[in-house]
Amino acid sequence: MxxxxxxxxxxxxxxxxxxxxxxxxxxxxxxxxxxxKQNTNYSTNEVQAINLxxxxxxxxxxxxxxxxxxxNGDSEIQLDTGSFSVSIxxxxxxxxxxxxxxxxxxxxxxxxxxxxxxxxxxGIGVSFNYGVQVGEGGLDMSNNAIVNGSVYTNGNIILExxxxxxxxxxxxxxxxxxxxQQHDCQDPNCLDFIFGxxxxxxxxxxxxxxxxxxxxxxxxxxxxxxxxxxxxxxxxVRILGNSNGSPNKNDVKATGTLSAxxxxxxxxxxxxxxxTTPSLSSGVxxxxxxxxxxxxSNYWAWHLDSLSGYxxxxxxxxxxxxxxxxxxxxxxxxxxxxxYMGGVSTxxxxxxxxxxxxxxxxxTLQNLIxxxxxxxxxxxxxxxxxxxxxxxxxxxxxxxxxVPQPMPISDGNIQEWEAAAAAGGQQNGLSGxxxxxxxxxxxxxxxxxxxxxxxxxxxIHITGNLLLNNGSKISLNPQYGAASGVIVVDGxxxxxxxxxLFGSGTPGSYLLALSKYDSRQDGVLAIETDNGSSSMxxxxxxxxxxxxxxxxxxxxxxxxxxxxNGSSVTYETGLSGLFFSTGPGGTFSAIKGSYxxx
Amino acid sequence: xxxxxxxxxxxAITISALAGVLLISFLVQNNGxxxxxxxxxxxxLSLNDASSQITxxxxxxxxxxxxYPQSSPQFFTGAETLILALxxxxxxxxxxxxxxxxxxxxxxxQNPNILRKYLFPSAGQSQRSSENQVLATNLSSLKxxxxxxxxxxxxxSQAAKVNFSINLTTSTGINSNSASASGEVxxxxx
Numbered sequence: 001m002x003x004x005x006x007x008x009x010x011x012x013x014x015x016x017x018x019x020x021x022x023x024x025x026x027x028x029x030x031x032x033x034x035x036x037k038q039n040t041n042y043s044t045n046e047v048q049a050i051n052l053x054x055x056x057x058x059x060x061x062x063x064x065x066x067x068x069x070x071x072n073g074d075s076e077i078q079l080d081t082g083s084f085s086v087s088i089x090x091x092x093x094x095x096x097x098x099x100x101x102x103x104x105x106x107x108x109x110x111x112x113x114x115x116x117x118x119x120x121x122x123g124i125g126v127s128f129n130y131g132v133q134v135g136e137g138g139l140d141m142s143n144n145a146i147v148n149g150s151v152y153t154n155g156n157i158i159l160e161x162x163x164x165x166x167x168x169x170x171x172x173x174x175x176x177x178x179x180x181q182q183h184d185c186q187d188p189n190c191l192d193f194i195f196g197x198x199x200x201x202x203x204x205x206x207x208x209x210x211x212x213x214x215x216x217x218x219x220x221x222x223x224x225x226x227x228x229x230x231x232x233x234x235x236x237v238r239i240l241g242n243s244n245g246s247p248n249k250n251d252v253k254a255t256g257t258l259s260a261x262x263x264x265x266x267x268x269x270x271x272x273x274x275x276t277t278p279s280l281s282s283g284v285x286x287x288x289x290x291x292x293x294x295x296x297s298n299y300w301a302w303h304l305d306s307l308s309g310y311x312x313x314x315x316x317x318x319x320x321x322x323x324x325x326x327x328x329x330x331x332x333x334x335x336x337x338x339x340y341m342g343g344v345s346t347x348x349x350x351x352x353x354x355x356x357x358x359x360x361x362x363x364t365l366q367n368l369i370x371x372x373x374x375x376x377x378x379x380x381x382x383x384x385x386x387x388x389x390x391x392x393x394x395x396x397x398x399x400x401x402x403v404p405q406p407m408p409i410s411d412g413n414i415q416e417w418e419a420a421a422a423a424g425g426q427q428n429g430l431s432g433x434x435x436x437x438x439x440x441x442x443x444x445x446x447x448x449x450x451x452x453x454x455x456x457x458x459x460i461h462i463t464g465n466l467l468l469n470n471g472s473k474i475s476l477n478p479q480y481g482a483a484s485g486v487i488v489v490d491g492x493x494x495x496x497x498x499x500x501l502f503g504s505g506t507p508g509s510y511l512l513a514l515s516k517y518d519s520r521q522d523g524v525l526a527i528e529t530d531n532g533s534s535s536m537x538x539x540x541x542x543x544x545x546x547x548x549x550x551x552x553x554x555x556x557x558x559x560x561x562x563x564x565n566g567s568s569v570t571y572e573t574g575l576s577g578l579f580f581s582t583g584p585g586g587t588f589s590a591i592k593g594s595y596x597x598x
Numbered sequence: 599x600x601x602x603x604x605x606x607x608x609x610a611i612t613i614s615a616l617a618g619v620l621l622i623s624f625l626v627q628n629n630g631x632x633x634x635x636x637x638x639x640x641x642x643l644s645l646n647d648a649s650s651q652i653t654x655x656x657x658x659x660x661x662x663x664x665x666y667p668q669s670s671p672q673f674f675t676g677a678e679t680l681i682l683a684l685x686x687x688x689x690x691x692x693x694x695x696x697x698x699x700x701x702x703x704x705x706x707x708q709n710p711n712i713l714r715k716y717l718f719p720s721a722g723q724s725q726r727s728s729e730n731q732v733l734a735t736n737l738s739s740l741k742x743x744x745x746x747x748x749x750x751x752x753x754x755s756q757a758a759k760v761n762f763s764i765n766l767t768t769s770t771g772i773n774s775n776s777a778s779a780s781g782e783v784x785x786x787x788x
Contacts, residue, residue, distance in 0.1 A: 011614050018621040025632040032639040043646045050654075236748040257747045257758075275750050482695060508695040572696070593660050593685055595786040596693055 045104040045112035048081050050597065052102025053116040056084035060098045061120055062297050064088075064588045065230060069096075069122075076107045083107055095121040095481055095591070119594035121483055124413050124580045125261045127592070128537070128555045131167065131571030133405065136175065137520070137544060137560020141165075141354075145547075145563035149571025150358065154404045155560070156347050159354030159368070163563070167571075168372075171362035173277065173401030174344035175220045181211045181312065182338040184225065185305035193331060195317065196232055196292035196299035203319035207302060208240070208247050208289040208328070209335040210313035217342035218277040219254060220404055222288055223269040225336035226258075227412070230298035231589045234260045235291055237272045240321075242285040246328040249321055253278045253286065259406075261413075267303050268412030269338065273403050280341065285313070288337060289321060303336040310334040345377075346401070363401045375399035407541050408557060414516065417488050417580070421461035429464055433472075445491070448472040448499075458485025458511070458580075465491035466513070468499035475502040476511045482591070484580045486512040492525065492543075498532040510554070510578060512537045519544035520559060529553070529567075537575070630771060637768040637775045644734035645764060645779040648713060651733065652680070652762055655701050656783040659684055662744060662754040666700050666718065671707075673716075675754045679704040680742045680762070685787065686724035699724050703733070705740060713737045713764065738767035738776065745782070759784045 056077070063071035073086040082104035089097040099117050103110040131149025132139060138155030141147070141163035150167030151157065157171055185191075195204045219239060234257050241251030254274035262270045280286055292300060304315070315331040347364035348356070359373040360382075367381040368374075374384045375396045382389060389395035422441045429444020433452035437460065445464035448454065452472040458480070466489045468474070476485040481504060493515045503509030513536060517526035526543020529536075529551040537555045538545055545558040547567035555575050563569070602610070659682035666673040666681055675681045679702065686697040699719045706712035717729035744757035763780035 011617055014618065015621055018625050021625060022628045025628055029632055029635050032636055036639045036642045039643050039646050043650055046650060047653075050657075234747050238748075255748045255750055275746070275748075275752070506695075593695075593787045594693060595658065596685070596687075596691075597654055597658055598691065 042112065046114060048104045049102035049110075049112045049114035050116070052079060052082050052084045052104070053100045053114050054102075055079060056086045056100030056102065057098055057116060057118055059084075060086045060088065060100065061231060061588055061590070064096070064120070066297070069588070076103075078106070081105065082110075091119065091481060095119055095483060096588070115598040117594070117596045117598060119591040120588045121591050122588055123483060124264075124416065125589065125592050126408050126413070126578045126580055127261075128408055128557065128571075128575040128578065131555060131569045132561060133408065133557045134561045135407065135541070135559040136177065137558070139560075140562045142563070143565045145566065146568045147563070147571075148568065152402075152405050154346075156349065157362070159348070159350040159356075161352045162354070164355045164357065166357045168358035169348055169356050169360050169362070170402045171346045171348055172404040173218070173220065173363060174346045175340050175404045176342045176344075178340075179223075179338035180213050180215060180217070180341040183305065183310035183334050184336045185303055185307075185309075185334075189306045191304040191306050191333065192227075192301040193304040193315070193317075193333075193335060194299060194301050195290065196235070197294055197296050202317075202329075203294060204317045205292050205294055206289060206318045206321040207292075207315065207331075207335070208287045208317070208321075209315045209337055210242065210247075210285050210287045211310075211337070211339060212285050212312040213280045213282055213339070213341055215342060216279065216282045218279050219274065220277060220340045220343060221271050221273045221406070222256075222340070223271050223338040224258070224288070224290070225267055225269050225303040226263050227265055227267045227301050227303075228260065228263045228299070229265075229301070230295075232260055232292070232295060232298040232300055234258060235293075235300075238289045238291065239274070239278070239280070240287045240289050242287060246316060246326075247287040247289050247318075247321060249326060253280065258290070262406070262410035263300070264410070264412035264416045266412060266415055266419075267301075268410055268415060269336075270410050270412065271406035273406055275403070277400070277403055288339070291321060304331070304333045305336065306333045308332070308334050343401075361399070361402050370394075377401070409514070409539060409541065411541075414488060414514065417459040417486055418461045421459045421488070424457075429462075436477075448474070456485070456487070456511075458487070460487045462487065462489045462491070465489065466493045468493075468495045470496045471498045472496075473500045473502065474511060476504045476509060478504050478506075480504040480506075480509060482506045482508045484508075484510045484512060484578050486514055486580050489513070489515045490517070491515070492517050493527040493538075495527075495529040497530045499530075501536045508578070510537050510575075512539055512580065514539040515543050516541075518542040526558070630773075633770040634773065634775060637770050638777065641734075641736070641766045641768060641775065641777040644713075644766065645777060648733040648764055649762075649779045649781055651715065652703055653781055653783050655682055655684065655703075656680075656760050657786045658682075659701070659785050660698065660787045661785070662757050662760070663698075663700060664755055666702060668718070671716075673702050673704060675742075675744075677742055678740050680760065684726075686720045687726060688723075689725050691725070694720075694723055697723050699726050705737065706732075711735060711737050713740060734764065734766055736766045736768045737764070739763075739765040757785070758788055 073088045076083045084102045087099045101115040104112045130152045132151045134153040136155045139157045142160040145163045147165045152170045154172045195207045239253040240247040256272045256274040315335045316328040318328045345363045348362045349366040350368040355369045357371045360370045361375045364378040365376045370384045373394045385394045424439040426441040431447040437456040439457040441461045447467040450469045501511040515526040526540040527545040531549045540558045544560040546562040549565045551567045661683045663681040663683045682701040683698040685693040702716040706714045713734040715731045719726040741763045743761040744754045746752045747758045761782045765778040767776045
């Protein structure tokens, strides 16, 4: 009886224990779920705050350009999910810092806030991505010349007598010098075709021009004659097949990106290269399609020939080329374009201990010592990673040719610098040694005497030749801070022994010497440097540059480049994000590398 | 003496046994549910944190590095390793020109089920502290794609944006829970 009494209630106690455990785990679950919900809300709010802060940056850039720099920020602007505030700080004469903070749900009692800082300047961003970039003229190196960095050329590379490229070497498939198909307008029949925004109720976002190739060959690049309004972003350009007189969205032949930096406020042809080089057929219709997004204050114009002078194609626009059933609308006229097709076999040829310490990429590789990998169609006499190519996993025969690269500065960029220089006034050529030179256009030659030291504002445009005699030095005004400057010379540039160009003194600032001289017909040197010239960036898009004995530069871009006895080019990482001031007349745009989430 | 009859005791034992079995079953199911839901919560928190950190790092990066430039430890950018060159910052949190810290997201070299983040600041210049942090455990797959502005796959050094996807799988008894996060982020400083 006693035993029975003691056993009473055990099930009840057990049930209490079970229920307690269940309650405990349930509370724990609910607590975990609530934590997860809070964490997710926090993450969502943080993303929204960053997006709001970025909206503030966009608004600030647009406002500064709309008010000629007279925008000082906003204390709070409410958007859908929150608000942002913007403040502007002047760094130097042409550079400002934008600080934008996004708040969710508002500046008062925010649940989340994030701050983004970015610097903007009046100027043009330029990316020099290679130590040496050369056009169709190619690169010749001899007698211990060295490139410390990578090389990209659209023409052949010849390496002689222990010359060395320490990075990778690329030679693109040779591009024919003239376009297979092209069209341009002539005044007074040139009109703007606006796209990348809503125009009179039409979302003119995707624009296409058809063409019919004259030959069956690979497509290398296209050039479009464009200008921009505000600061629109890069957009995608595709080659599409044809379907019933409109672009066929299911037949994309090639895709490339137009770099917005190369387009200016004035019309100019801008090159676009593709990720692949597909073959197009003679007599078949294809379409060049520009694919943009809508922005009412940052958009594009394509030069339009109102006389419809191109007989092998026609332009159209659409609001969305990728929609299930895209509607393409005719445009009266023809758009200005060039399309380059075909090509020639290109090569890297070496002799006497020529070395590439990275990888080599070209149609044909001959007599080279390559440290990493070799990518080619044809090879002879190459040593890759210490052995010849039979059964060598570092050899890659059958690799398609690299695609040609556009030059990092467009004709439009150069025109913008020239216009900015002209806005500073003009003077006749000079010979001597002024202590300072403001930004202006100089009609005639400039010759600096031996040992001359001069400080300049940029840009400067010289219509004649520029001669720096022995030991003369040109420095960019220190007020330019981190921005770089450019001297545009219509004629040739000669830099005698130990003459040099310097940036503002701030790291990342350079003074670029640019020659527009066309060496392609007469072979005359556009830029020539002698012994001891150093630490400069040289640019000659149609010209030949020669670096003589022991000249040591940072970056060289030319149609053709020759490096002889011991001369060198040593690439610096920061050259991929230079910002060139255009002086007071330019528009504000972001300085690459200055975006920072605080 | 008063007492229970055998049938009464048998019935009581049967009822008790049934109730006990039901309670134990309830407890086991509840525990399973707890483990299941707890795993989901843990996965969700890890994915939120990892996505947020990777997104902000990619936005701030100047470029995607092909490898961590120091000889040790060795990391190479690829489908399962992301190496970002972040602009270094000074003591005022301002960017130092042409100086970079390296941010690495990869599988743990010793345990591939752990997603780890490393930060290697530029010695003597950057004010960032070095980091070696677990972003997630129970990693089942990790993938980085390097894209240009048109969305085509390119080599990491030419990328304008990064697409990432992270999958976590947690075993909860005989079952397993999977959760994933993915995103596509532009390099704002590129």
